[in-house]
Amino acid sequence: MLYHAYEINHAAMAPLREAIEANKRLLESPYNPASYTWLGKTASAACDLFESATRRYAKPTWDLHTATINGVNVPIKERVVWEKPFCRMLHFERPATELQKAQKKAKAEPRVLLVAPLSGHYATLLRGTVEAFLPEHEVYVSDWADAREVPLSRGRFDLNDYIDYIIEMLEVLGPDAHIISICQPGPPVLAAISIMSEREHDSLPATMTFMGSPIDTRLSPTLPNRVAMEHSYEWFKENMIYTVPWPNKGVMRKVYPGFLQLSGFITMNQGRHAMAHRKYFEHLVEGDCDSAQKHRNFYDEYLAVLDLTEEFYLQTIRDIFQQHKLPKGEFYHRGKRVDPKKITQVGLMTIEGEKDDISGIGQTQVAHSLCPNIPEESQLDYIQPGVGHYGVFSGSTFRAEVKPKMQAFMRKHFDEKKEAHFQNSNEYLVRSLDD
Template identity: 70%
Template sequence: MLYHAYELNHAAVGPLRQLVDLNKRLYESPYNPLSYTLAGRNISAACDLFEAMTRRYEKPAWRLNETSINGCAIPIREREVWRKPFCRLLHFQRDHNTRKAALGKDKADPRVVIIAPLSGHYATLLRGTVEAFLPEHEVYITDWADARQVPVSKGKFDLNTYIDYVMEILRVIGPDAHVVGICQPGPPVLAAIARLAEDKADYLPATMTFMGSPIDTRLSPTVPNRLAQERSYDWFKENVIYSVPWPNKGWMRRVYPGFLQLGGFITMNQDRHVTAHKEYFEHLVQGDCDSVKRHEEFYNEYLAVLDLTEEFYLQTILDVFQEHKLPEGTFEHQGRLIKPEAIKNVALMTVEGEKDDISGIGQTQAAHTLCSGIPDNMHIDYVQPGVGHYGVFSGTRFRTEIQPRMREFMRQYFNAKKERDYQNENPHLTE
């Protein structure tokens, strides 16, 4: 019923939003003398704030149209190279001829596969992450579907399916790629690579990097970790799972609604969000367009959320946050025990933020202990001072301090000749 109430509330506010929009146009009109007064600017700003707080935020566009190489603008084409009901794999393809001219030669670059988190936000939250890699890498990213838009006829999607998807993506991308798991994907991506290593697959990646991931949430537990421990599995099933209402495509699918996840995120930093919106109002009144634009760009992304399937969410709660199956050595995929120690030739890097309040210090580092089969000289652990969870994969310190370290780590295990030969033999990945 909560999901239906949410939809009804959104519909009920519709007429009021139209009235507020009319009022806003009135007080922004250059023909209205009041629009030049402080009172008029306050009314107009209040209308903007109301619109921003009652709008339903749709999935943002990627808006990655070009990158820069040696000062030259290189056009970018967004291509879908693989698709399943709950995910598609995107390739941000750089224009070959323009890139060749900018470099002065035809040069192969490492393939980076970013596994975006499936934890409430769209993959576009990683726009800055993708942008940082584009000049020197072939970048691929998982673009997860909103469960409320996937018909029930498409079947279920759980943590096992997630691992199947990652394994198939690695097969499609081919050997010696560089996999980056950001936040939530840590455990399933590690499990997928462990399965491939145990099966001696010939398309293992060259490196794997985990950033702010809940590999072992028993270490430095945060507020979300403690909440998952304090509440029982049955409590989550009974209190946060709802049926998607009609007329969504996923009508009757059981999901963990994105708006509930968003409510949890906001509650964790409520004072910060209240202050941000207060300052947004003041900047609107003052006509500070740059500050207004920065606020809107952030919240257009932050407030756009998707639903997670019941089975995926509950299995993640149980296996990752309550029973800690991966670090305990009891995690299974399709009935087979996951053995991280089977990974021998995939270099491992972990990245954590000093002030991360979602994945505490040590939770990602635990991957090094689990992957005992990897030689010591193929392990790198880095903790970024002064950043929280989102600063691990976005923002100034990511671009200037974290991404350059990841770049050097990947280049250390990059064979340009093998990459060029592979790309020539698999034109479907680059054409």
């Protein structure tokens, strides 16, 4: 009933929102003398604040139209290259002719798959990450679907399906790509690479990078980790799962609603969000448009949330956050145990934030001990000083300090793979001539 109440409340607020919006337009009109007064500006700011607090935020757009390469603006085209009911893989294409003009010399561009978190926010949360990699890489990203928009007839989606999706996306990219797992995807991505390694899969990536990932939440547990342990699996099933109501496309699908996840995000930092909205109100009254727009840009992304399927959410809670099956060696995929020790040919990099309050220090680093058969020279662990969870993969510190280290690591293994491929080709040619 909670989901139905949420929908009814949104519908009931619609007439009031329309009235407030009309009043706001009146107060902001240059033909209205009140718009130039402190009282008029205050009333207009109050209307704006009400509108932003009661709006349902739609899925944001990527808005990535160009990438600057050696001072040249190269156009970007967003294209879907793979799609399943609950995810699609986007490629941010750079036209070859324009790219050649911008590059000083022709060179192979490492392919990067950014696996976005499926934990409440849309993949567009990685807009800044994608933008940072575009000048030097062919960038792909997993764009997860909102479960309330997927008809029940399209089937279920659980953690096993998630792993299968990762493998399929890597198959589309082919061998020697680079996969970057940001936050939540850490365990399923590690499981996917383990499975592919055991199968000696042709599409194994050259490197895998985990950023602020909950691979073993027993280490440096944070508030979200403790909440997962304080409640039973049955409690989550009874209190966090609701049925999608009409008129959503996913009507009758059982989900973990995005608005519940958002309430959890906000509760963790209530004071910070309250202060941000107070400053937003003050900026509107003062006419500080730049600061007000920065606030809008952030919250347009932050308040846009999606639903997770019941089976994916509950399996993640149980297997990853409560029973810690992957680090214990007890994680199974389609009836077969997942063994990260099978990974031997994929470079491993882990990145953590010193002040991360979502994935504590050590939760990502543990990937190195789980993958002991990766050569030491193919592993790199890095802790970024002074940043929290989001600073690990976005913002100025990420662009200035984290990204260059990631690129150097990927480029090193990319070049090594090319050299090995070249040597193997030469050996094959020599044998052919000898024969």
